[in-house]
Amino acid sequence: MSDRKEFRDLASPEAAREAIDSLDLSPAPETVPLEDARGRVLAERVDAAIDVPGFDRASMDGYAVRARDTFGADEVDPAELDLVGAVHAGAAPDVTVEPGTCAEISTGAVMPDGADAVVMVERTDEVGGGPDDGDPDDERSEPDRIAVRTAVAPGDHVMSAGADIAAGARALGPGTRLTPREIGLLSALGVDEVPVRGRPRVGIVSTGDELVRPGDELDPSRGEIYDVNSTTIAAGVEEAGGEPVLYPHAGDDYDEMERLLRRAADECDLVCSSGSTSASAVDVIYRVIEERGDLLLHGVAVKPGKPMLIGRLDRREDEDASPGGSAYVGLPGYPVSALTIFRTFVAPAIREAAGQPEPATATVEGRMAVGERYGEGRMRLMPVGLLDLNDGDLPLVYPVDKGSGATTSLVEADGVVAVDPDTEYLDRGERVSVQLFSPDVRPPTLLGVGEDDPALNRLLDRLENPRYLPVGSREGLRRLRDGVPDVAVVAGPSDREVDAVDLGGWTREWGLVVPEGNPDGVTGLGDLVDGDLRFVNRPSDAGLRRSLDDALGDLAADRDASRGDLAGRIDGYELTVRAFESPVRKVIAGDADAGLGLRETADRLGCGFVSLGEQSVVVRAAPDRVERDAVAELADALEDLDAAAGGDIDGLADLIDDLAGYSRNSRNDP
C-alpha cells in the first residue's frame, strides 16, 4: 500500500510518554500586562521593589499623637491636646505634631512628623470650638482641643512603612499560578507587567479530502464530513494552557501537506496532525516526517492510539526562523480516540511546558457499575460515563462503547479508564480512576435512556445537567433492568417485564408521514402492503416500531395473513432510520413516499399525516433511584406537566400544549 516501514512492535505507553517528554515544547517566557495575567504562571520570582505601605500609615480614623502624651490618660482623666491640623488620605501632611498637640487623621493617611500613634476617634472628645447645634448641614467651626480618653503605645493604629511587605522581600516565587489574589499583591507592588511562562503554540493540521470546516457547505454525497478534531483539539490546547493555531485543510496532497507541516513547524512549538482516518493521508504525513524531521515512535500499544506518531519537524534554516525543530504528534482520526490520546499524552506535555499544574478535577474516582471483560494485550483507554448517585459511595462508572467513529461518544462518555494490558476483567463495584475529558467536565445529575420524543426533549431542558441516551424503548428497558440508568422512557406497548416506578408521561399520535397534500392518497397501512409506495421504518428498539408492528398484526389478522408476510410486501419495511424525525426527512427529500412518524413532526416539518393511533410515553424509574433528588425533580416536572395539560399552570403548559397530537397521559392507560 505504501512505502512506510511497518513497525512490528508497538511502543509501550511509557515509551510514548518518554518520547514526548524528550521533545522540547517550552516557549520563551514573555511579559504580559497585569490585566491579562490571570491564569498565567510566573516565569521568575518577583521581589518587592517598594515598601508597602510606602509610608507610616494611619489604620484608623482619629487623631495622630505622640504616644507619650497619652500615657496615664483614661475615661476619668483624659489627656487634652491642642489640635493643630488635619491629614487626609492622598495628601501630604502639612503639620508637625509637637509635644502636647495632635492632628486629625483619616484611615490611610500619612502620619505627620512627630506623631507615633493614632487614637481612635471613638476614644476622644472635641473640646472648645463652635457650638454643635446638631444640624448636619451646618459647617461647624473646628474645635481647638481634643480630649483623649485612653493611653496608646507608640505604633498603635499605625502600619509602619514596609510592614506589609518591604522592598527587597520575596513576594511571589517562580511557578506561581496567578489567581486574583496574586494579581492583588502584584498591584500593591505597583507591578503592571508580569514575566510569565510562555504558552506553547500548538499548530493543528488536519488532513483528509473528506473534511469540511464547521460552517461551510457539506456535500454528504461526496462523503464529506465536518472536521471535528481541529476544533476539539484546539479547545483542548487552550484548556491545557497552550495557544492553538489552526491551519487550513491540507487534503491528501503530498506537496500541500509538506508545505503546511513545515509552515506549522516554523511557527509553532508543537504540531499536531489529526483528522483523517484514511490510510493515504496518514501515509503522506508519515513521508513528510521521515523526510523533513525525525520519527521517534510510530504506533503505541494502547487502544485507541495504535496509529499515533511522535517525532520532530525541522524548521527553515534562514536567519528569521527559530533554531531547531518543532515537536510533532500525530493523533488518531476518530474524534474520541483523538481527544483520548491528546488528553493522555499531549495535554500533560503542554501543561508542563506552560508551567501549569494538572487541575485537581482532571481525574475522579469511581466504581464500576457493570463488569467489563477485556484482554487484548495492550492498554485500553476505555470511554466511560459517570453517574454520581450521591449516596456517599463513589460515582458509578459504565463503559460507553459506540465505536470510536461516533462523535456522540464525546458527550455520552465523561472520560476514560486506563485498563492495564494484564487486566482481563473489571468487576462490578471495582474501584477505577476516570481521567475526565476535561477538568471542566461535570458528570450528569440524572441518567435516562429510551425512546426519543420531542416533548421529552423539552422536559430534559428543564432539568439541570441530565444525560439522555435515545437508545429506543426496548433497549432502554433492558438497560434499566441491568441497573445503570435512573429512568427509562418507554413509548407504546412493551413485552419486557421490568421492576420500575412510573413517574408519569403523555400520549402522542403516530402514523404515516407523507408528502404535503398526501399526493398518493395514503389512507392506512394497507396502502403500504398493497401499493408500490416506498416506505421508511424505525428500528425494532423504537416504541413507534412496536406500535406499527402491532397494527400490522391487526391487519394481518383481518386479512387472515401472517404479519411477516405483510411486512415482506412493504417496500422499505427493513429500511430503518435512527431518530423520530429521520423518516420524515426522507419523505421530504423525496427518498420515500411514506415514513413512520409522529403527527407532531409531520405538522412541524410541513408534511401530510395519516393517523394510525396514539401511544403512551411513560417515564419509568428504577425503584432504588426514586428518592434521588434528580429523579424527584423529574417526577415534579412530570406532575407539573399533568397539571399543565389540565390547564392549571400557565408557565408549563407550553411543554406539550403546542405539540400537535400530544395529550396528557393517564398513568393507568399504558
Add this chain to the structure above:
Amino acid sequence: MSDRKEFRDLASPEAAREAIDSLDLSPAPETVPLEDARGRVLAERVDAAIDVPGFDRASMDGYAVRARDTFGADEVDPAELDLVGAVHAGAAPDVTVEPGTCAEISTGAVMPDGADAVVMVERTDEVGGGPDDGDPDDERSEPDRIAVRTAVAPGDHVMSAGADIAAGARALGPGTRLTPREIGLLSALGVDEVPVRGRPRVGIVSTGDELVRPGDELDPSRGEIYDVNSTTIAAGVEEAGGEPVLYPHAGDDYDEMERLLRRAADECDLVCSSGSTSASAVDVIYRVIEERGDLLLHGVAVKPGKPMLIGRLDRREDEDASPGGSAYVGLPGYPVSALTIFRTFVAPAIREAAGQPEPATATVEGRMAVGERYGEGRMRLMPVGLLDLNDGDLPLVYPVDKGSGATTSLVEADGVVAVDPDTEYLDRGERVSVQLFSPDVRPPTLLGVGEDDPALNRLLDRLENPRYLPVGSREGLRRLRDGVPDVAVVAGPSDREVDAVDLGGWTREWGLVVPEGNPDGVTGLGDLVDGDLRFVNRPSDAGLRRSLDDALGDLAADRDASRGDLAGRIDGYELTVRAFESPVRKVIAGDADAGLGLRETADRLGCGFVSLGEQSVVVRAAPDRVERDAVAELADALEDLDAAAGGDIDGLADLIDDLAGYSRNSRNDP
C-alpha cells in the same frame, strides 16, 4: 461627620444574599463563534440539523459488498467477487455494486449503491491482476477479482446515515458548559456559531484620592498607594464568568463620582465600587446611590463587610440606554476584605447570571491546626492558610491575622472560614470548610517561617509551591513549637529551646551598612554609641538584631557599662525596619548614616560595609514533619548546597557562591 443615615441594625448575611439575588444581573444571550465558545454556557438547546454521518459510511478499509454474496464464505471456501472500482473518502462513488461484484473502499468513504456491508481488507485476497514483485515503488496493475474469506451481515462495518446522531435529535441541552468535547460535537453538526449565555458586564469604580494605578508613579509622601482592589476584583469577575470593565479613578469628588457611577450603570449589569477606606469617599458613593438609585441594604453583620452597600443605580432615560437600572454593590476598602466579600456575596451572583456552576474546587474541607477564640455577635469570615500534610487526614487550617489592611494576607491566606456568630471557640482539630479565594488556589506544599535571607529566597525558588512567612527567627521558632509550620529558619544565636531537626544551612556576614565610601569612617559599634550617627535597626524578632545585641553586650562588658545604656546612646536603636534590605535602603535614601545589615545587601546595592561578624542560618524542621516529601525535598536541596559550597556540584553552586559574605555552614557551628 456626614448626612448619611446611620443604620443601627446590620443586615444578616442571608438578607445580603437575598438583596443581591433580587437584583437582575443577567445579560442578554449572545452568539459567539465556535472557536471562542470554550467555557461558555449554552443559552438554548442545540438539536442536530443534519444526520451524522450524512451518508452510509464505511468504517473499515476493505471492500464494499452485497452481504448476501458472502453468505457461506469462509477461509476454506472464499467467495470470489468481481472488483468493479474503488471509492475513497471525500469522493462520490462512481460505481454500483451489482450482485457478484465488489468495490474497494476506504474508511470514511460513501457506500456505493448496491453495497450493504464492508469486508475488512484483512479477510480478503486479491485474485488475478498483474504480478506483485514486491517492489513497493512499482505501480501494480489492479487485480480484477477479490476472494472474500468471511461472511458478513448487512450493515457490517458500515455506519449508517444518522447512526451517530440524526437530524432533529437533541444534541446538547441549555445550560451545558462547553468543554472541548461539546465543541467537538457541535463541530460534527457543522455548527460554527453558538448561542450562549451572556457574560455579565461588571463595572469597577475605585474611589479615594490616595489610589494610583499599578505602573503609574507613586508619591508615598502624599500617602499614595497602589490600587489593589480594581485589578483583584476584575480578575475575580473574569474568573466567575463576567466581563470586567475598569473605570478611571474618581477620587473623592462628588460630581466626578456621580458621572462615573452613572456611566458605569449605563454600560454594565453590575457596578462594584471599591478601593478607598476613607469615610469621605464612602459618603460620596452613598449620596449618589441615594439620589440616583435605590439603596437596598447598608451594612452587613459580617466581619469584614460591615460597610457593604447593596443597591440599584438608574440608567439614562434616553432611547439608546437599556431600560431599568444596574445592580450596585459597594465593597470594603481593604483588599482581603474586598476579595472576601466579593467571593462570598458577589461572585456567586455573577456565576448565576452567567449560568456557570460553582467550581468543585471552590471549597475544601480542613481541620483547625490551632484553637481559635471568637465571639463578636456577627459572622466572621476568618482568613486562613492551608497546609496539606498528605497524611490521609484533612489539610491543616490556621488563621492568618495580619490585620485587614495587609495585602500580603492575600497570598499568606488561601481562603476564609465562615464562623457562625454563635460560635465562640473553634477547637484544635475541628473540621471546617474553607472557601478558597479562587477555585485555582493551590495550597502550599511546605510551610516555612523565620528569618528573611537572600540565599533562602533562592532556595525557595527551587521548591514547588512553598509558602514562607518572614516573621523573624524568634517568632519562627515560637510558631514551630506551636506545631503549625514544617520548618523554621533561624539566624544567629537563639534562646528558645525547640525540639527540631536541623536540615542544614549556611553562614552569612553581618555588620553595619554605610553609604558608599564610608564617609563617616565608621569602624564598629563604638562609633554608633559615641558619635552622632543616625542608625537604623531591625526588630527584636530578627536574628540580625540578636547578633547586634550580643555584640553590644560584648562592647558593654569591655566598657564595664550596661548594654541598655549603650543602646540608649545609639540614635535610632529603637528605629526598626521590616526586612533585611530595609535598613540599607534607608541609608541609600540618606535617612540614616548606618544600618544593620548583610555584606550581601551592601555589596549588591552599592553601599559600604563594616563587618561585625558571621552568623549561621539554620533550617530546622519539626520532628514529625521530617518524613514529608516537601521537607525531604528541602533537605535534599540543602545537602546539594553543602556539596555546592564544597565545589562539587556545579549547577547548584550559584545559590550562595555569588552572594558576598556567604559560606557553607558547618552543622556543628551555630
